[in-house]
Amino acid sequence: MRRALIRTPLCALLSGLMLLACGVPESEEAPPEELEVGTRESAMCSGASVSSLTFSALSSYQGEVIGMGNWKVEYPANAVFLEYYLDGVRYAYSDRTPEEPVNNREGSWHFSQQGIACGSHTLEVRAWPVVLSSTGRDVCGPTPKTISQSYTEPCQLSGDLGSALGAKVVSASTCGATNNLKPSCVSNSSAPERIYAWTAPYSGTFTFTTVGASYDTVLQLYNPATGATLGCNDDSNGTLQSSVTVTVSAGQRLELGVDGYGSACGAFQVNVFPVSGTGLKLWLSGSAGVTSSGGRVSAWLDHSGNRRDATISDAARQPYLINSALNGKPVLRFAGAQSLVFSSLMQLSRPTVFVVAKNNKSTESFHMILGPAGTSANHQLRFENGSQVLLVTPGTYTSTVGNNRAYHTLAVRYDGSAWNVFRDGVLKSTHASTSSATWDLYQVGAWFGQYFLEGDIAEIIAYDRALSDSELGTVSSYLRGRYALP
Ligand SMILES: [Ca+2]
Numbered sequence: 001m002r003r004a005l006i007r008t009p010l011c012a013l014l015s016g017l018m019l020l021a022c023g024v025p026e027s028e029e030a031p032p033e034e035l036e037v038g039t040r041e042s043a044m045c046s047g048a049s050v051s052s053l054t055f056s057a058l059s060s061y062q063g064e065v066i067g068m069g070n071w072k073v074e075y076p077a078n079a080v081f082l083e084y085y086l087d088g089v090r091y092a093y094s095d096r097t098p099e100e101p102v103n104n105r106e107g108s109w110h111f112s113q114q115g116i117a118c119g120s121h122t123l124e125v126r127a128w129p130v131v132l133s134s135t136g137r138d139v140c141g142p143t144p145k146t147i148s149q150s151y152t153e154p155c156q157l158s159g160d161l162g163s164a165l166g167a168k169v170v171s172a173s174t175c176g177a178t179n180n181l182k183p184s185c186v187s188n189s190s191a192p193e194r195i196y197a198w199t200a201p202y203s204g205t206f207t208f209t210t211v212g213a214s215y216d217t218v219l220q221l222y223n224p225a226t227g228a229t230l231g232c233n234d235d236s237n238g239t240l241q242s243s244v245t246v247t248v249s250a251g252q253r254l255e256l257g258v259d260g261y262g263s264a265c266g267a268f269q270v271n272v273f274p275v276s277g278t279g280l281k282l283w284l285s286g287s288a289g290v291t292s293s294g295g296r297v298s299a300w301l302d303h304s305g306n307r308r309d310a311t312i313s314d315a316a317r318q319p320y321l322i323n324s325a326l327n328g329k330p331v332l333r334f335a336g337a338q339s340l341v342f343s344s345l346m347q348l349s350r351p352t353v354f355v356v357a358k359n360n361k362s363t364e365s366f367h368m369i370l371g372p373a374g375t376s377a378n379h380q381l382r383f384e385n386g387s388q389v390l391l392v393t394p395g396t397y398t399s400t401v402g403n404n405r406a407y408h409t410l411a412v413r414y415d416g417s418a419w420n421v422f423r424d425g426v427l428k429s430t431h432a433s434t435s436s437a438t439w440d441l442y443q444v445g446a447w448f449g450q451y452f453l454e455g456d457i458a459e460i461i462a463y464d465r466a467l468s469d470s471e472l473g474t475v476s477s478y479l480r481g482r483y484a485l486p
């Protein structure tokens with residue numbers, strides 16, 4: 001009742017400027033224009049203060065935040081002017097007058113706002129004492145009493161990826177999804193997103209990418225408990241796709257939002273690399289990015305983000321896609337006349353190269369896993385007889401790895417002082433070298449137009465970085481686990 005008596009003349013007095021305070025629900029207004037308040041000091045204000053300003057509740061649900069609390073002013077103040085800020089942006093303001101009984105100088109406040117992005121936010125309330133009298137309204141300033149409280153709006157999940165590693169751990173489309181997440185690394189994004197939970201299988205560094213997506217993605221990783229951003233990226237490697245590298249603890253749960261630049265949406269995939277992707281130059285996986293027709297492969301997408309796709313147009317030269325060949329996963333089978341040529345020469349000065357492969361040649365001879373093409377240098381990684389691999393780097397080194405007619409994870413690393421060859425994570429040979437020349441590789445499965453591979457390949461990973469023993473062991477473990485190798 002008292003409230004109505006005060007507000008009617010006040011509205012007339014303020015004639016529109018304070019429309020919000022005059023009966024329009026404060027929470028339903030768009031952020032208002034800046035309003036000059038709190039600077040007026042008059043004799044009427046002497047002794048006036050906001051003696052108490054508190055939160056009684058703060059919650060959010062599906063993008064709507066609701067906050068409420070109480071305030072108290074001291075004589076001669078008999079009302080309060082309140083402003084509500086979310087993350088530093090003013091969303092609403094209003095005068096509030098005491099609630100019954102009429103001789104109180106205290107009351108409650110309430111703020112709600114819809115359409116707030118998921119993630120962490122801070123609600124701040126600022127209060128100035130107000131003296132309402134027969135001569136007008138004095139807002140006593142200049143400094144308001146301020147309170148703030150943070151909260152986290154959970155993001156709606158499209159799925160839980162568990163602790164998945166590898167190329168294309170999930171694929172879907174963001175078109176038709178809702179836009180609740182606003183990536184921190186782009187100012188221009190109103191795009192819909194898909195959000196997934198992921199839990200670190202071990203303590204370490206992981207690289208998440210959207211290589212293989214069909215549109216201009218933005219990728220954001222954050223801690224769902226706090227809303228804190230762990231990493232955010234728009235474009236990487238000169239492409240429109242995104243790459244985020246994070247270091248996390250075993251069991252740590254994070255969420256990743258596959259979002260878009262501007263309002264872009266489209267088909268996407270998420271790839272999770274088991275160590276840091278820094279220096280990654282090639283990542284071919286039989287499980288993703290294989291273009292085939294009638295079981296013959298014409299293109300193999302490079303998931304490293306460098307667009308070094310391996311292709312062959314000649315149908316007779318196309319390798320075979322063999323589904324469920326190795327631990328339920330596909331392999332590419334090269335049968336003595338097939339190869340795939342990279343879109344660009346791969347020159348590695350500190351190579352670490354992993355190959356999950358098997359030698360299918362029954363005779364004691366040699367054939368290429370990775371080889372030269374065009375006019376590039378005669379560099380190779382090849383199966384040699386039934387128990388060896390041979391590297392032509394510029395130096396030539398033979399490593400006895402054991403039976404190569406079974407699937408193994410082979411790894412080759414050059415750190416500037418020696419070439420090391422590993423089988424299933426175990427060092428098999430070391431070859432001293434101090435050459436500064438690069439290792440140049442241009443195709444999968446052939447030496448120029450001959451010495452074609454007879455064998456299966458499930459995955460190839462190439463770095464231009466000598467991985468640490470720990471990283472090399474981690475990648476080997478990932479591959480051995482993925483393909484159930486020893
Ligand atoms: Ca979004």
Ligand SMILES: [Ca+2]
Nearest residue numbers: 216217234240
């Ligand atoms: Ca992008």
